[in-house]
Amino acid sequence: MRPRTTLLVAVAALGLSACSSLGGGEVFNGQYYAATPVRSVTVGNAAMAVTPPRTWNEQRRQLLADMPWIESWTLNGPLLDDLTFVTALPDRRALVRQQPSDNRQVPVFRSNMTAPEITSMLETMFRVRAGAVDFSTLSLKPRPLMGHPGFQWDFEHLDSDELRRKGRAVGAVINGRLYVIMLDAARMHYYPETIRDFEAIVASARLRARR
Numbered sequence: 436m437r438p439r440t441t442l443l444v445a446v447a448a449l450g451l452s453a454c455s456s457l458g459g460g461e462v463f464n465g466q467y468y469a470a471t472p473v474r475s476v477t478v479g480n481a482a483m484a485v486t487p488p489r490t491w492n493e494q495r496r497q498l499l500a501d502m503p504w505i506e507s508w509t510l511n512g513p514l515l516d517d518l519t520f521v522t523a524l525p526d527r528r529a530l531v532r533q534q535p536s537d538n539r540q541v542p543v544f545r546s547n548m549t550a551p552e553i554t555s556m557l558e559t560m561f562r563v564r565a566g567a568v569d570f571s572t573l574s575l576k577p578r579p580l581m582g583h584p585g586f587q588w589d590f591e592h593l594d595s596d597e598l599r600r601k602g603r604a605v606g607a608v609i610n611g612r613l614y615v616i617m618l619d620a621a622r623m624h625y626y627p628e629t630i631r632d633f634e635a636i637v638a639s640a641r642l643r644a645r646r
Contacts, residue, residue, distance in 0.1 A: 521616075580640065581641060
């Protein structure tokens with residue numbers, strides 16, 4: 436059975452083994468560390484700032500040095516809950532590392548994409564890189580992000596590890612760049628445990644000037 440790959444693991448092309456629920460402060464295979472105190476912190480390429488309601492585990496930045504607009508946090512390990520930030524993804528860039536020779540491609544972001552097109556791109560990422568064998572959109576509706584018109588996307592998926600997961604993404608295209616905050620967690624226990632944090636983080640999100 437192939438282990439599941441979260442978005443940030445897909446981006447970093449890293450293999451993760453299953454891990455138990457460890458909580459804040461623990462390190463998962465040397466890739467995450469407790470670095471998100473309960474105060475405003477910048478995420479990704481620092482184009483967004485958020486205030487988490489408690490300490491999360493942040494992925495070490497050197498793993499994604501060439502993709503600065505992607506950042507991932509977890510509470511209990513990336514196989515159980517994964518909070519992903521996409522901050523100012525440029526036009527014609529992809530969410531994952533891929534080669535032209537790859538048989539299955541994740542579409543690149545286009546600045547004129549609609550909400551359904553963006554969520555279709557995210558779904559393809561889950562199917563191609565995260566091993567989703569069954570994927571369902573639960574709802575897609577308008578919702579602002581950082582004061583700009585955007586969308587809320589709720590979804591569920593079953594992966595090759597036979598664990599059903601549930602997620603929510605809130606996103607917007609701002610000044611031609613894509614911003615997304617997305618929670619993806621095991622449907623039983625871990626999604627209910629983390630959705631309140633997700634909502635608090637989305638409500639706290641602030642746009643920052645890009646340098």
